Amino acid sequence: MNAGTGAFSRPAAEMLLAVLDEVSEPQQKQHVRVLIALLDFIADTGQIEEVEDFFIHPHRYAPIAVARFTRREDAERWLKDTAEPPSPAHILIGDDYYQCGYMREDNTRGMYREYVMEAAIAALTAKGIPPGAPSFSARTEAEEWLKRHPAHPECFVVIAGEHHLAVHHERLKLHTLHPVASALSAWEAHQKKLALEESEEAGAPPVEDGG
DSSP: OOOOSOTTHHHHHHHHHHHHHHOOSHHHHHHHHHHHHHHHHHHHTTOHHHHHHHHHOGGGSOOOEEEEESSHHHHHHHHHHSSSOOSSEEEEETTEEEEEEEETTTTEEEEEEOOHHHHHHHHHTTTOOOSOOOEESSHHHHHHHHHHSOOSSEEEEEETTEEEEEEEETTTTEEEEEEHHHHHHHHHHHHHHHHHHHHHHHTOOOOOOOO
16 A cells, blocks of 8 residues: 555554454445545545645635536536536535535435535624725726735635635635625525524424514
C-alpha cells in the first residue's frame, strides 16, 4: 500500500491494514478495502497534503461542491445522465447549494435544496458584519475584484449598497455571492419549516405566531 508520508494519512493506513487482519466477516473486509483504496487513490494522485490540510484546517475551506450549474434543469440532466454520480455530494445551482443522492441498488437519484451558506451567514453575522467591506456598484465589478483577491474562504463585500458574503470555491475556480439579508430571511423560514415538520411528526399542535 502506498499512502504517502503524511503525518495523519500514514498512521491511518497502518490502522486500516491492522483492522483488515482482525475482521473476519467478508463484507466488513470489503468495507476496509474500500477505505484503503481511497487512501491509495489520494496518495497516487498527489492529494495527500491537500486532504491533510482540509482535515487540520477545515475553516479554510468552503463547503465543497463538485459541480456548478446555471439552471436546475442542467443539474437534473447531469444527475440523470451521469452513470454513477457522486453521492452524497453538494452541487451549486447558481449560488445555491443542493444535496445530490444516488442509490446504485435501484438507480434512485434526487436532489434537494440545502441551506449550508444560510446557516453559515447567520453564524457569521450574529455579532454584526465587520466594517470596511469593499464596495461595488454591480456584481460584475465584485466578481472581477474577487478574481484578483480570492476570499479565504469567504469575505463580505457590498454590491449596490447591500452586503453579500463572497465564498471562494477553489476546486471550481469561482466565487458565489450570497446576499446577507435574503440569506437570513431564508434561514429563518427554513428553521420555522423544520420546527413545524417536527411538531407534526410528534403529533403536537402547530405553534402559532404570536405576532
